[in-house]
Amino acid sequence: xxxxxxxxxxxxxxLGTVSVFxxxxxxxxxxxxxxxxxxxxxxxxxxxxxxxKAVAKKEAVKAEAKEAAxxxxxGDPVVATKGEDAKHAxxxxxxxxxxxxxxxxxxxxLLKKVVKLKDIENRRHTKKMAxxxxxxxxxxx
Numbered sequence: 001x002x003x004x005x006x007x008x009x010x011x012x013x014x015l016g017t018v019s020v021f022x023x024x025x026x027x028x029x030x031x032x033x034x035x036x037x038x039x040x041x042x043x044x045x046x047x048x049x050x051x052x053k054a055v056a057k058k059e060a061v062k063a064e065a066k067e068a069a070x071x072x073x074x075g076d077p078v079v080a081t082k083g084e085d086a087k088h089a090x091x092x093x094x095x096x097x098x099x100x101x102x103x104x105x106x107x108x109x110l111l112k113k114v115v116k117l118k119d120i121e122n123r124r125h126t127k128k129m130a131x132x133x134x135x136x137x138x139x140x141x
Contacts, residue, residue, distance in 0.1 A: 067134075077136035084132060088125040095121060 095117050102110035 077132050080132050080135070081129070084125065084128050088121070091121045091125075092118075 095114055098110065098117070099114045101107075102114055
């Protein structure tokens, strides 16, 4: 009987020890899952950042190539300047004629459109002249 009690006590101690180890393993597994989740989140964030950086670099290269193509398309900057000035003068003259007609007819709607057209033409001309000046500066270097 004494031996039987001793075995039961020893067995329960062993079972208690096993359950303690089992609980410790569960805690360690849970902690490793949390660690895995954190590492996965960090890896995903790093991958996203790298992808954004690559896209930004690709867009910058594209923009640079586009600008170089536009500068090359200008050809001789002096000739391009004369041509652009003539085109701008022609467009402004047409818009001025529209403005005269709008004033003669008292057409307020057409006057609004004329103002918008002037703005569009002036922005177009400014942009084109900036491109020609870049080509001119590039040719001077």
